[in-house]
Every structure is written in structure tokens, then in C-alpha cells.
Amino acid sequence: MKIYQIAYKNLFGKKVRSTLTIIGIALSAWVLASLIGFNRGYESSLSRDIDNMGFQIILTAKGCPYEAATLMLKGGTGLKYLPEKVASDIASDKEVKRLSTMLMQAVFDPNKGESGGIMAYQGVDPANYPQMKTYLKFKQGKWFKNQTAYEAVLGYEAAELEQREVGDKILIPGKNIELTVVGILQRSGTQDDGTIFIPVKTVQKIFGMEGKITGVGIQVNQGVDMAKFEEKLYKLPDVQVVSMAQVKQTILNLVSTARVMVLSIAVIAIIISMVGVINTILMSVYERFREIGILKSMGAMPRDIFFMIWIETVILCSIGGLIGNTIAYVLSKITGIIVRSILPYAPTGDLVSIDPGLIITTSLTIIVIGFLSGIYPAFKAARIRPIESIRKED
């Protein structure tokens, strides 16, 4: 009989104990994979959200830049209004590739839900906005005909909620104004999916906001010194410059701080399971004191005994790791939904990103932990002397 067969039989003989140990390891692996997956998913979703905005700099009226950026990301309304002149003043700057003025407006719709709800509209520049958001593809129709068209382009989720197709009408509650739907966007997995786009001039006219905007999205030319350009923009009066690179970096720094805590939790979970594994295997060694002694008296070398115990540990950790990682992968979407419901701000897309690479990494980590955990019990078993073991049992 080979060593690994003996190890397998030993584990199989103590079903309850082995199962409980495997559950402990599986839970640790689940926590480890989910936490690392969340860290990766959050970072990549946030980066994608910011990159997909299509511009590197946003100008808003003076206020907290991060609050403003968050509001933009969440599709909310701006804090204050800017004069439209700000955009025309910088449009001819050599650093500017293109820019889009934006005006967000929200109205109360009394016929939404039990007690009413908010409908939001995003005014954009029809000449530039589509070129800045090249990733937006149409499921039906196209962008607006002109700057002042009474037309709307709907993100897929907005269109689905409103059951709109090209040619249908939408009505702005409280304003009694009809717009024709000219385009339905494909799903992009970004905040644009839930947005109703209208030409900025039309939004200004409908809401009586002529000459006012809530923001300017700026796409800069390649090779532009961003720091210098931002410095230049800071000199504009009453204008807040929000650099998407800065926002991204700041949020990612916060996420990195959180990562330390997250990994600490994972390490604690792993240490707990490691102690559990050592305890289980050590108990098993003490219980089989005599058996090991007999094996040795029959010619088994200390190295054989060491490997037998070591293999037991590795089998437990491998099975636990595999189960835990599978659970983490299968439940990653549900975990993402739960985390999203808890977080005050979560980017779009998958919040928990678990791919085969991560599964292999965490599985190997758990196996390595198995190897480490098994050293002490295996060493103890290997040092058992046959005479002592038989005498002790007597």
C-alpha cells in the first residue's frame, strides 16, 4: 500500500473531523478569494467608469470636486451652474481636443411610484459628445439631428424602463413638452445605460436655463502637460477643475487603504484555519501513536511517516481550497450584489471579479498553507519511536 493511499484511508476513517476541517478551510478560501476578487473588481470597475466618461477633465461651478465628480458618476445633478461662456472661452485653447457642455436637470414626476419620483435629463453637445463617447453604440437610430432638436437618445436601461423605441415620444413631466426618441443605445455597462440624453440647447430652453450649464467635459490633445493645463484652468474664476486622473487616483488610494484592512481580515481567516488544520492533524497523530509505531517497526522510515502526515494535510487543504474557491466563483455575482447594496457608492460593472487566474492563485496559496501547517504534525509523527508507542498504549 502506498503512502498516499494510507493517508487517504486515514482521512476517510475520520469523516466528521475531516469534513469539519475541510469546511473551515473552504470558508477561509471563500473569504480570501472573495476579498481579493472584490478588491480587483472594484478597482477595475472604477477605472472603467472614469475612463468611459470620455473626457479627462470636468469643469463645474466652485464646490467640492469629489462631491461633484461623484454626482456626475452617479448621474445626479450638478451643485451650481456655470456660465456657458466658460466653455466658449477655452474651446480654442491648443490643449483642448474637443469639449462638451453639459446641463443636467431633474424634474419631479408625480406619477412614478406611490408618491412620485425624479426624472433626470442630461443635456449634451450634439457636435462633440458623440465623438468623445465613441464606445457608445446604437441598438436603434442615431444621435440628434441638430443643436436645438426636440429629440432624445436613451441609454438601454432607460429605454427599457420607458419601453421606448425610435420614433416614440417622451413627455417631460410638469413641462408638457414632447420629445421624439431618435436613438436607443446598446448596453455599455456604464452610468450611460440609465441616462436620457437631450441636446444641451434644448434642455436650456425647456428648463429656462439659457446660457447656463452644470459642467464642461474636456478631452485634451495627446502629449498635453496635464498639470500645466490644469493650472491654467484653475485661474478661471468660480470654476472648479476636476481632473479625472486625480479623482481616480484619490479613490484608488482610498481603496488601497481599505485593501490593507481587507487583506488583514483574510490573513486572520487563514491563520484561524491553519491552526484548525494543525490541531486536527496533531490530534490524528496522537490518536494513531501506536499505529505509527507499528508502521515504523515494520520498516517504515521517519521520512515515510513524515510524508504520510504531510500528504493528509495537503489533501485536506486542497479539497477545502477547491470547494471554497468554487463557492467564491459561483457566488461572486450574489456577493457583488450584496456588497453593492451596502456601499454608499459603487461603480458600475462586476464588483467582485474572480477569474481562473485568481482561483489558481488562491488555491495554490491554500495548498502552500497546507504544506506549512503539516510540517509540525508530520515532524512529530516522524519522531515517534516504535518501542515508546507500543509501551505507551500498554
Add this chain to the structure above:
Amino acid sequence: MKQIFLSLIIILAYNGTTFAATGCDLNDPDRDVRRLFPGSTGYKTDYVSIDKKGGEKLLSVVEQKLGDRFSGLYETIDVPYTIYTIFRGKQKVGYIHGVNQKGKYGGIQVFLVLNMKGTIMNFYYQKLTGRSASRLRTAAFGKQFVGLSLADFMQYDPVSGKAKGRVAVIRNHAPDAENDFKATLRGVKKNLILMNVFVYGNN
């Protein structure tokens, strides 16, 4: 061992990213269920789609009963419908179910509160956009549906908009919103048919 691997592959394959159609959920189920079904003490949520329940064959059954084809970008076979099963204590006392229906200016969300026999106990527009929406959202308009069932709505033809029997006496409180009124009746009929094939047909 082979079976374990096979199961694992199936589980992993199903976990891929898919974008399915969106259904019609209550905005705030805890609050809405209590309000729509007074005396209820709890609810259970189930998601059902024609696709998973019976596929194309079931779709044709639904369309035949409806007297109209499913059409447009969003009225598709894979729309997940949310069925709220209502409990009073441990006893199942009814259901709440909503559907999306295309209206003139936006999506109409028509929710019906049904007893265990499939009779309408309450009617709720969760969403309706239009100049006369407030007149259709009155309690008086909704009350006209109370007591009706699928048997009554089988006498309504959504294509011609003609009705017989008890559905014919439902009065449009907003004559200038005839499209939305007819869309509502179609939505109610579709709702009852879906509940019939998803729930009552199986009882």
C-alpha cells in the same frame, strides 16, 4: 469523480456575464406589499420567465390567449416576471404581480393584487407617464378592476380594443389618453394570462 467535474463545468459556464431583459419589480416591496395587501404578514419573491417555464411553445400559448403578438424591443420571451406570493402567518393568501406595457409617453407598470383564485383584489399603476396620468391613477379608476378575473378579460381584444361583458363597462377616466387606457387593459390581460400559466395553471 466524472460527475463532480461535469457539475463544476456546468456551474462555471452558467456564471458567465449575460444581459437579460429587465422585469417589473415593486419599488419598495416591504412597504408596497403591506399597502397593497392589507393584513398580509409576509411575502416570498419568485422570478419566472416564459423562456424558462416553457419556451416558444408557452409563448405561443400566451399570445393566443392574449389575442396579440408580443412585440417590440422589450416584450420578449426572456423577460423575468417577479411574482410576490403573499402570506398571512403561514397561510398563502394571494399574489402580487406586475407587467411592463408600452404607453404613449413611456412604460406603464401595471400591478395586480390577486387572491388564490385569480380574482383581482387591487389594482396599482406603479408608473404611468402622460398628461392625464393622474386621472387614471385615481382609486376610483382602479376599483373598476376589483372582482374581475381572466375569464372576464378573455372577452377583451387588445388589437381592436373591443370588449364584452364586465370589461366593457370599465370607464376610461381620461378620454384624451385612450392609448394609455387601451394599453392598460392589454397590460391587465397579459398580467392575468401570465399568472394563469405561471401559477394558477399549475395548481
